[in-house]
Amino acid sequence: MGLAMRISLLPSAALVVAACAGHRAGVPAVPPMAMGSAAFPAADSATASHLLNRLAFGPRPGDIAHVEAVGIGGWLDEQLDPARIPDSAGEAALAPYGEALRDPTDLLHDFAPAPPTQLDSADRRRMQIGLRDLAQDVMMSALARHVASDRQLLEVMTDFWTNHFNVFLQKGADRFLTADFVERAIRPNALGRFEDLLVATAEHPAMLIYLDNAESVAPGSRPPARGRAFAFGSGRPRFAPMFPTPAARAAAARAPTGINENYGRELLELHTLGVDGGYTQQDVIEVARIFTGWSISHPRAMGPGHYGFQYNAWAHDDGAKEVLGVRYDGGGMKEGLRLLHFLAESPATARHLSHELCARFVADEPPDGCVDAAVAAWQATHGDIRAVLRAIVSSPDFWAPENRHAHFKTPLEFVASAVRAVGGDPDTTVRLLGALRQLGELPFMRLTPDGYPETAAFWMNSGAILTRMNLALALASGRLPGVASDLDTLIPLTDDREALVRRVNAAVLGGQASDRTLETIRQQIADLPNPRNARAMAVALALGSPDFQKE
Amino acid sequence: MIRRTDHRLSRRVFMKAGALSLVSFGFDPLFLGRAAYAQRVPGQSASSKVLVCIFQRGAVDGLSMVVPCFEPWYYRERRRIVVPRPGSGPEAALDLDGRFGLHPRLAALKPLWDAGHLAVVHAVGSPDPSRSHFDAQDFMETGTPGVKTTPDGWLNRCLLHDREHRETPFRGVAMGPQLPRALQGSAPALAVANLQAFGIRAPQGPVRDRLTAAFEALWAGQESGVVAGTAAESFEAVRMLKTANPTQYQPANGADYPPSPFGRSLLEVAQLIKADLGMEIAFVDVGGWDTHVNQGDGGSGQLAGRLSDFAQSLAAFAQDLGDKLSDVVVLTMSEFGRTVTENGTAGTDHGHATSMFVLGGAVRGGRVAGRWPGLSPEQRYQRRDLAVTTDFRDLFAEVVARHLGIQQLDAVFPGYTPGPDRFPGVIA
Numbered sequence: 001m002g003l004a005m006r007i008s009l010l011p012s013a014a015l016v017v018a019a020c021a022g023h024r025a026g027v028p029a030v031p032p033m034a035m036g037s038a039a040f041p042a043a044d045s046a047t048a049s050h051l052l053n054r055l056a057f058g059p060r061p062g063d064i065a066h067v068e069a070v071g072i073g074g075w076l077d078e079q080l081d082p083a084r085i086p087d088s089a090g091e092a093a094l095a096p097y098g099e100a101l102r103d104p105t106d107l108l109h110d111f112a113p114a115p116p117t118q119l120d121s122a123d124r125r126r127m128q129i130g131l132r133d134l135a136q137d138v139m140m141s142a143l144a145r146h147v148a149s150d151r152q153l154l155e156v157m158t159d160f161w162t163n164h165f166n167v168f169l170q171k172g173a174d175r176f177l178t179a180d181f182v183e184r185a186i187r188p189n190a191l192g193r194f195e196d197l198l199v200a201t202a203e204h205p206a207m208l209i210y211l212d213n214a215e216s217v218a219p220g221s222r223p224p225a226r227g228r229a230f231a232f233g234s235g236r237p238r239f240a241p242m243f244p245t246p247a248a249r250a251a252a253a254r255a256p257t258g259i260n261e262n263y264g265r266e267l268l269e270l271h272t273l274g275v276d277g278g279y280t281q282q283d284v285i286e287v288a289r290i291f292t293g294w295s296i297s298h299p300r301a302m303g304p305g306h307y308g309f310q311y312n313a314w315a316h317d318d319g320a321k322e323v324l325g326v327r328y329d330g331g332g333m334k335e336g337l338r339l340l341h342f343l344a345e346s347p348a349t350a351r352h353l354s355h356e357l358c359a360r361f362v363a364d365e366p367p368d369g370c371v372d373a374a375v376a377a378w379q380a381t382h383g384d385i386r387a388v389l390r391a392i393v394s395s396p397d398f399w400a401p402e403n404r405h406a407h408f409k410t411p412l413e414f415v416a417s418a419v420r421a422v423g424g425d426p427d428t429t430v431r432l433l434g435a436l437r438q439l440g441e442l443p444f445m446r447l448t449p450d451g452y453p454e455t456a457a458f459w460m461n462s463g464a465i466l467t468r469m470n471l472a473l474a475l476a477s478g479r480l481p482g483v484a485s486d487l488d489t490l491i492p493l494t495d496d497r498e499a500l501v502r503r504v505n506a507a508v509l510g511g512q513a514s515d516r517t518l519e520t521i522r523q524q525i526a527d528l529p530n531p532r533n534a535r536a537m538a539v540a541l542a543l544g545s546p547d548f549q550k551e
Numbered sequence: 552m553i554r555r556t557d558h559r560l561s562r563r564v565f566m567k568a569g570a571l572s573l574v575s576f577g578f579d580p581l582f583l584g585r586a587a588y589a590q591r592v593p594g595q596s597a598s599s600k601v602l603v604c605i606f607q608r609g610a611v612d613g614l615s616m617v618v619p620c621f622e623p624w625y626y627r628e629r630r631r632i633v634v635p636r637p638g639s640g641p642e643a644a645l646d647l648d649g650r651f652g653l654h655p656r657l658a659a660l661k662p663l664w665d666a667g668h669l670a671v672v673h674a675v676g677s678p679d680p681s682r683s684h685f686d687a688q689d690f691m692e693t694g695t696p697g698v699k700t701t702p703d704g705w706l707n708r709c710l711l712h713d714r715e716h717r718e719t720p721f722r723g724v725a726m727g728p729q730l731p732r733a734l735q736g737s738a739p740a741l742a743v744a745n746l747q748a749f750g751i752r753a754p755q756g757p758v759r760d761r762l763t764a765a766f767e768a769l770w771a772g773q774e775s776g777v778v779a780g781t782a783a784e785s786f787e788a789v790r791m792l793k794t795a796n797p798t799q800y801q802p803a804n805g806a807d808y809p810p811s812p813f814g815r816s817l818l819e820v821a822q823l824i825k826a827d828l829g830m831e832i833a834f835v836d837v838g839g840w841d842t843h844v845n846q847g848d849g850g851s852g853q854l855a856g857r858l859s860d861f862a863q864s865l866a867a868f869a870q871d872l873g874d875k876l877s878d879v880v881v882l883t884m885s886e887f888g889r890t891v892t893e894n895g896t897a898g899t900d901h902g903h904a905t906s907m908f909v910l911g912g913a914v915r916g917g918r919v920a921g922r923w924p925g926l927s928p929e930q931r932y933q934r935r936d937l938a939v940t941t942d943f944r945d946l947f948a949e950v951v952a953r954h955l956g957i958q959q960l961d962a963v964f965p966g967y968t969p970g971p972d973r974f975p976g977v978i979a
Contacts, residue, residue, distance in 0.1 A: 212843045215896045258895020262843045265682070265901070275683050281933070284682075438744050440728025447838050448608070450685050460778065461730045461742040462720065462785035463749060469766050470752050517769065524765045540762075541769050546778055 039394035040072035047072060049510035050404050053551035054361050055079065055393070056152035058417025059510055061490055076393060079153035080191060080386045090149030096428050097141035100134060100179050104205075104307040107134065107176040135169055136430055138179045139443045143433070144426045146416045157190040157385070158182065159412065160360060162444075163451035165201040165271060167210040169444035174206050177307065178444050181206035194353065194383030195344035198271065202340055203309040205296040211263035211449065214295045216288060218317035219258040259317070264288035266449045272343040274352030279324060286321040290328055291336050293317075350378040354388065361392050363403050364455045370397035405512070405550045408456035411439030413551065414468060418475055418543050421508045423486040431480055435471045439464055465549075472544035477536045491539065493531040497522065500531075500538055508542040517545045599878045600955055601824055603833045603868075604706065606692075606731065607861075607885040609841035610684060613905030614888065614937060615854055617671050617919065618644045618652045624926035628892040632899070634849045642849035647671070651919045655849045656858040659866035660908070667916040668869065668876065669908060670977040672946050674921050676887055676904040676939040684841070684901075687886035691943060692732035694964045703736025705947065705963055706832050710738035712957045719829035720784040721791065726816035726835045734834055739784045746819045750789040763789065795826040806871035807863075813837045814864040821871045824879065831955065837861060840885060843898040853898075865910065877912030880954045880978065882947070888937050891926055903936035907946065909977045913954055920975040941975050942967075949974035 041047050048067035052059040055076075067075045078085060094101075111130050119127060142162075146155045162182055169178045185200035185207075201207050208214040264287035269275045293316030297308050311333045318330035326342060328335040343349055354374035358366035370392055377384075377391035392398055409417065415435055419426055426432055436442050439459075446452050453459070474480050478487075491503045501521055505513045521541050525534040542548060618634045619625050626633060634654055637646035644652025645661055651671070653661060663669040679696035681687050690696040694705030710723050723740035725731055734740040743749055751766060753759040763786065770782035800822045808814035813835065820833045839857045847855050869876055888905030904924075910916075924930055924938040932938040948969035951957045960969050 212896060212898075215844060217895060219895060256896045260843050260894055260896045260898065261900040262841075269683050269685075275681075275686055281682060438728060438748070440744070448684065448841075457735055458729055460781060461725075461740075462781050462788060463742045463744050464728060465770075465782055465785050466750060466789070467728075467744070473751070473753070473762065520765075520769045524768065537765065541765060544766055545769055546782075549778075 040076075041399055043068045043071050043075075045511050046404075047399070049512055050399070050551075051075065051393075052152075052510075053417070054398075054407075055156060055389075057146050057155065057413060058420045058551070060420045061423045061507065064510060072393075076153075076390065079151070080389065082151035082154040082191065085151050087150050090145050090151060093144040093148030093425055094141060097137045097144065100137035100141045101183060104173075104176040104180045108173065108307065111176070131175060135175065136433060138169060139433055139436075139445075140426070140428070140430070141179065142182065142443045143412075143416065143436070146412070147419050147424075147426050153389075154187070154190060157389075158187050160357070161186045161190050161197060163446070164356065165197070165207065166446050166449050166451040167206045167444065168447050171210055173307075174209055177204070177206035177209065180204075180307075191386050191389075192384075194349075194378075194385060195341060197385075198340050198344050199337065201271070202267070202291075202294070202336070205307055205309060207263070208294060208296050208309070211266055212260045213263035213291050215256045216260040216263070216292050216294075217256045217258065217312075217315035218289070218292045218319075221292075221315050221317075223312070223314055256315075259285070259288040259292060261285060261288045263291060267343070270449055270451075272352070273346060273348040274355075277346075277348040277352065283323050286323045286328075287339065289317040289319070289321050290323070290339050293333065294336060344383055347375075347379070350375050350383070353383075354378055357388060358392060358397075360454050361389075362395070362397050363406060364457070367397045367400075367403075370395035405547070407551050408460050409549055409551050410452065410454060410459055411436055411441035411464075412443070412452075414439070414549065415471065417551070418471065418548070421543065421548075422475060422539065423490045423507075424475070424480070427480055429480075431474070435467065435474075438467045460549075468549065469540075469544040472542075472548075473540045475543060476538075476540035487535065487539065491535055493535060495531055497525055497534065500525070500535060504535075504538045504542050508539060509545070509547050513542070513545070513547050517542070517547050601830060601833065601879045602709075602950060602955055603820055603835065603879060603881045604733065605835050605837060605865075605881060605883045606688075606733075607840050607883060608684075608688065608836055608838045609885075610687075610887045610889060610901060611840035611885040611905055612842060612846065612854065612889040612899055612902075613673065613675075613885075613907075614891065615846070616654050616657060616858065617647070617673055617906040618654065619650070619673075619923070619926065620644055620646070620652045621650045622926045624891070624928075628926075630893065631897045632846045632848055632852070632893050644849065648917075648919060654854075654858050656855045657862040659859075659862040660910075663866065663869055663910060664917055668912065668914055669910045669916045670914050671906055671908060671919045672921045672941055672975050672977060673906045673919050674904045674924050674937055674939060675907050675941040675943055675946055675975075678939065678942055680903075680933075682887065682901040682903075684886055689732060691884060691886050694733075694944060694947065695966060696944075698966070701965075704731070704733035706733040706834065707736030707738050707740060708963045709832060709951055709955065709957060710740065711736075712955075712959060712962065719791065720788040721823065721828040721830045723832045724820075724823060724830055724834070726819055726833065731834055731836065734832070739780065740832075741784065741788055743819065746792070746822060749792055791828055792826075795828055800825075802867070802871045804870050804873050806867040808867040808871075809860050809863045811860045811864065813860055814867065817864045817868040818871070821868055824872065824875060842889070843894065843900060844896045846893070846898040865908075869910065880909065880911035880913060880950055882950050883908040883910075884943065884947075890936055891931060892935075903932040904939040905937070907943075909946075909950065911954075913979050915977055915979050918977075920977050942969075942973075945969050945973040946975050946977070949976070949978055953978035 045064050045068070048064045049059060051067060051072055052063055070078065111134055112127060116124050116127065146159065149155050165186065167174055167178055167181055169175060181204050185204040189197040189200055261284050265284045267287060268277060268279045268284065273279060293312045295310050295312050295315065297310040313332060316332055318332070321328040323339060328338065354371050355366060358370045358374055362370050373391045373395045374388050377387045381387040397403060415432055433442060441452055490507050494500055501518055504521065505511055505518060521538050524541060525537050528534040528537055614625065615634055620636055635643040637644050637652045642655050645655060645658060646652050647664060660669055677687060677690055677696045679687070679690050681690070689699065692704050693701035695701040706723060720739055720741055723734050723738065725734050725740065725742045727742060728744040730740055730742045751759055751763045753762055767786045770779060802808060802818060802821065808818045816835045820835065823830050823833065842853045845852050847853055849855070865881065872879060884907055885905050887901060887903055889899035889902040891902070894900050922940040924940050926937070928934045930938065944964045944967050948960045948964060951963060952960060957963060
């Protein structure tokens with residue numbers, strides 16, 4: 001396997017060398033592949049519902065009718081060009097969380113004006129509360145947009161890539177950097193080229209901190225005296241004092257003296273080639289050497305906008321390296337970009353990512369047909385994400401009956417789709433986050449770099465089913481202010497029980513409810529004389545039904 | 552007492568079904584089997600043996616938890632993250648047996664060692680060379696190193712060994728929002744994120760009962776397959792918890808659990824054990840061991856804080872259980888260890904063997920089991936990591952054989968035949 005992979009990778013490596021200098025400007029953007037509408041089935045409530053369940057966070061009231069009007073291909077064209085979709089709803093939902101999206105340097109200055117050790121206990125407590133509120137705002141800003149934005153495919157892909165390039169909100173300065181990571185590294189590239197996404201994440205301070213590359217240096221390298229304070233925030237004086245303070249000794253003990261393999265390994269295993277991508281432990285070490293010097297500028301000493309990427313030439317290992325048969329003979333930061341280009345162009349990456357996309361959009365164990373179609377589109381367009389998405393949705397596997405209503409929603413998909421189904425906006429309390437916490441999928445809180453799994457095997461268990469029923473009850477009975485208020489227009493109060501059941505099926509379950517679910521709802525509302533109670537029960541059962549757990 | 556008359560047959564039948572049963576969403580022949588599980592026969596006595604598995608996710612540095620104080624290479628390779636020799640100060644290793652020393656932040660476990668309730672297995676790990684967290688965790692949880700297609704976890708297969716006897720949804724419980732790979736499979740297992748909030752929530756009892764019945768009716772018989780079985784187990788568990796009423800729980804014997812997620816999980820495990828709901832296997836995850844940076848020494852750094860919480864929680868658990876500890880074995884595990892040599896950022900990178908703890912009344916404690924491979928470069932795995940001298944399956948097999956009484960080890964660890972001659976000898 002390893003040997004075969006190396007051989008197959010070699011030809012593309014030769015192209016890399018020529019192309020690397022202008023890797024961003026030089027390659028023209030590939031337009032979305034023109035596809036005949038014949039590749040898609042006719043839009044009816046069933047196909048529209050399937051499309052919106054997979055490529056959006058579920059249908060909002062009116063969405064199914066819209067897809068029926070513009071067709072499957074028409075909707076996809078719209079969504080693949082999100083800048084042309086007016087999105088006042090998304091902007092309004094984001095408004096309460098403007099704080100979270102401010103410049104990371106400003107956030108640092110405002111929320112952590114001094115190291116905790118320099119604060120008294122009251123100030124430290126205030127700081128902790130502030131940081132907690134900030135973290136909640138960062139999470140809510142993501143959830144609010146997933147629910148409200150009309151650029152739904154962009155939201156879905158932003159979530160997909162954020163999870164693929166996972167960072168952890170609670171690791172050090174990533175408290176201030178994670179929202180910026182999503183806004184500057186992920187979202188602008190979520191429907192663009194994979195290589196741009198890869199470079200943007202590699203250079204973003206949130207990733208450099210999360211996978212420790214910011215501190216990885218060539219063995220024996222020493223920062224120039226002037227730069228030390230900025231390089232690691234150690235506050236080291238320009239000249240070593242004769243009797244260093246304990247703090248200075250501690251800082252010296254922490255100063256990096258060599259490489260750290262963390263980013264190098266996860267770059268190959270998770271971000272690009274995949275764990276079976278044919279690399280060795282020695283390749284991991286060589287990759288880590290190539291990325292020595294990719295670090296961050298320390299913000300305390302600088303103004304806004306300076307919480308950024310910084311390449312430290314002094315920390316770079318300029319010796320000869322070899323990764324998967326390709327030599328790197330020094331070249332500073334450029335050899336890192338060369339390597340990223342090589343990885344982005346690798347067939348192993350195309351297959352790994354195509355499989356991951358199909359696992360999200362088609363089935364937990366995706367059929368070969370859609371994966372092959374995605375790989376072909378990937379290779380033909382050098383990783384144009386829009387082309388790959390078109391190929392997946394055009395694939396017969398996407399529409400096959402066995403893959404419809406067959407994917408168990410992740411907690412995020414369940415919560416977002418439930419709020420959308422009842423035409424609600426996320427309220428600004430933290431209750432929806434509470435539900436996500438209990439279900440185990442708080443945004444940006446996956447500690448490990450693999451991101452949250454997508455599979456039913458991971459998410460479906462006894463406790464989780466009960467938690468979903470409880471959220472269904474809360475939504476239906478108006479215990480989430482701001483969400484249930486729309487029920488009156490969506491499902492008007494009525495004494496006609498059969499009309500109520502029909503309305504709930506159409507509004508909440510896209511008209512796709514099973515007979516068994518409809519029958520149970522009928523039975524359970526039969527003895528509830530109050531129309532308000534009957535509606536709450538019917539909506540709760542619909543949202544808490546097996547039908548709604550699937551997409 | 553466990554009836555053993557016909558467990559072979561039922562196990563065989565069930566394993567056959569298990570092989571087909573990757574948790575799928577549609578049709579699943581196991582539905583009937585799973586529904587049958589969810590009927591507890593009142594008054595049926597259950598075996599009181601409990602195995603508590605603790606997974607230290609992220610690859611804990613076994614050399615820091617249990618330090619080889621006799622190894623010059625340990626002190627040579629670790630300058631900035633060294634745990635000082637025993638007797639050299641308050642942040643020094645705590646001598647265990649004249650050779651190995653416990654990390655000072657694990658001090659809460661020392662009384663258990665002294666009382667003979669705690670054993671260590673050192674240089675234990677997987678024969679598979681992967682340094683990927685995720686592959687290595689998978690291999691340790693499926694119990695099949697190197698095989699990625701195993702559909703179920705080894706703890707789930709333990710639950711199949713005599714399925715007639717524990718007809719309770721609480722037989723296998725994971726504390727947390729997800730079922731770990733080790734407990735996934737055809738035997739039912741519960742994930743409990745919060746014991747107090749397990750069930751349909753409504754302010755008044757009658758409303759709660761009505762809503763519970765409505766949701767139960769909605770899911771019952773609706774789906775064939777694991778979904779329906781899972782829902783049936785949920786409602787059965789809710790009923791049993793209501794009867795057992797564990798919400799009024801007070802730890803016994805002055806046990807003081809740290810207010811951490813791990814401490815809270817162990818408190819709930821103790822609750823479930825004392826509530827006598829038939830729990831045979833509990834599983835708790837504890838993370839934060841991937842110490843690539845600022846791992847720290849005996850007194851400070853990333854590892855010290857995690858180890859304090861780890862040891863204090865376990866010590867509180869043992870104290871809380873009191874005499875019940877005689878029926879309980881706690882087994883800790885981690886996907887691999889870390890490099891012998893510290894890295895360039897005062898941490899350690901992914902390695903190979905690590906150390907694991909075995910704690911409980913039936914444990915042959917006070918000893919470090921397993922052959923020590925040595926730490927010189929040529930003694931290391933790939934000249935880099937602590938070599939594996941005990942296959943983790945030998946340790947796990949000993950615990951399930953001698954503590955849970957499972958005889959058919961080849962069913963729990965397919966493709967492998969652990970036997971008494973390979974057991975590290977940690978269970979009496």
